[in-house]
Amino acid sequence: MLNELRQDPISGEWVLFSTARAKRPHPAGEMPFFQSKGECFFEPERMAQQEAPTAIYSHGQMVKDLSADWTTVVIPNKFPALKHGVCGSTHHIGPFTTADASGFHELVITRDHDKSFAQFSDAETAEVIQAYRDRHAEMTEDNCGEFISIIHNHGRLAGASIYHNHSQIISLPMVPTTIIRNLETSKKYFEATGKRIHDELMAWEIAENKRIVYQNEQFIVVCPYVSQSPYEMKIFPKMAGSNFGNITDMEIPFLANALNVALKKLSTALNDIDYVFFINTAPLKKENQPGYDFYQWHLEINPRLSIDAGLELETNVIVNTVDPDEAAMILRDTAI
Numbered sequence: 459m460l461n462e463l464r465q466d467p468i469s470g471e472w473v474l475f476s477t478a479r480a481k482r483p484h485p486a487g488e489m490p491f492f493q494s495k496g497e498c499f500f501e502p503e504r505m506a507q508q509e510a511p512t513a514i515y516s517h518g519q520m521v522k523d524l525s526a527d528w529t530t531v532v533i534p535n536k537f538p539a540l541k542h543g544v545c546g547s548t549h550h551i552g553p554f555t556t557a558d559a560s561g562f563h564e565l566v567i568t569r570d571h572d573k574s575f576a577q578f579s580d581a582e583t584a585e586v587i588q589a590y591r592d593r594h595a596e597m598t599e600d601n602c603g604e605f606i607s608i609i610h611n612h613g614r615l616a617g618a619s620i621y622h623n624h625s626q627i628i629s630l631p632m633v634p635t636t637i638i639r640n641l642e643t644s645k646k647y648f649e650a651t652g653k654r655i656h657d658e659l660m661a662w663e664i665a666e667n668k669r670i671v672y673q674n675e676q677f678i679v680v681c682p683y684v685s686q687s688p689y690e691m692k693i694f695p696k697m698a699g700s701n702f703g704n705i706t707d708m709e710i711p712f713l714a715n716a717l718n719v720a721l722k723k724l725s726t727a728l729n730d731i732d733y734v735f736f737i738n739t740a741p742l743k744k745e746n747q748p749g750y751d752f753y754q755w756h757l758e759i760n761p762r763l764s765i766d767a768g769l770e771l772e773t774n775v776i777v778n779t780v781d782p783d784e785a786a787m788i789l790r791d792t793a794i
């Protein structure tokens with residue numbers, strides 16, 4: 459069984475080999491996507507067959523066990539891409555660098571079999587964000603972790619293998635190349651101008667006022683000027699902060715509201731389209747290391763309208779067929 463991270467020495471990109479994941483009950487794309495309640499592994503009556511929960515919530519409150527009327531539960535993945543264990547060091551083999559795939563891989567599961575994020579109330583979404591934040595805090599304590607990834611895949615084209623609504627929290631023993639690149643660019647900009655690049659981008663979006671989909675007191679939703687995919691949205695906090703883990707109890711309902719509005723508009727305008735969302739945040743700050751004050755955490759929503767073809771795979775030059783100004787106008791005008 460191969461469970462290892464390998465780095466491409468030329469591009470610097472990491473690949474996570476996890477052959478055990480091929481044994482999942484429904485590898486993505488191999489089954490009709492809908493699964494009935496009767497065959498669903500995330501139903502309350504089958505929860506006992508899963509790993510022991512790491513966090514349980516009932517209507518916004520953390521509770522101790524599953525006998526409560528749970529509404530959100532976090533469990534270790536039965537088919538983890540990474541395994542929690544001894545802190546792995548990097549190894550060198552021939553011209554390559556490899557690392558043990560050590561880390562956490564947890565699932566955040568919401569109760570209702572047929573309800574996905576676009577049907578949630580603000581309070582239901584807030585509970586999931588609370589779970590993200592609580593587990594992020596716990597995983598931050600693990601010295602092996604360098605970066606925590608929080609992802610939700612909606613639908614088959616988004617790579618989901620299980621129909622029942624869930625998100626994944628994965629702690630990685632290395633910082634992904636994309637994040638390293640983002641940090642380097644942001645740091646350079648800050649050193650050259652004394653300003654944070656994310657603040658500059660937001661100020662420009664607000665001044666232009668063409669691509670704003672929605673905003674509340676604490677968060678703003680935009681279709682970025684350089685959108686990677688049609689109808690892409692980014693949700694930015696109005697308060698500066700590099701680390702999602704520092705989101706406060708006061709801010710969570712506002713993020714939940716912004717995410718809820720964005721996903722309801724997307725699903726309504728584009729007929730329940732498949733999408734992924736993830737939280738883009740700074741790496742975990744280690745003791746005696748400088749922080750990432752020049753960076754801004756945010757949330758990205760990427761609808762899956764097209765599949766990457768040769769040009770994208772070879773060059774990373776993405777072809778986007780929708781003008782972000784128009785995407786924002788359509789989403790803004792969609793009544794929810």
Ligand SMILES: [Zn+2]
Nearest residue numbers: 498501571622
């Ligand atoms: Zn289910």
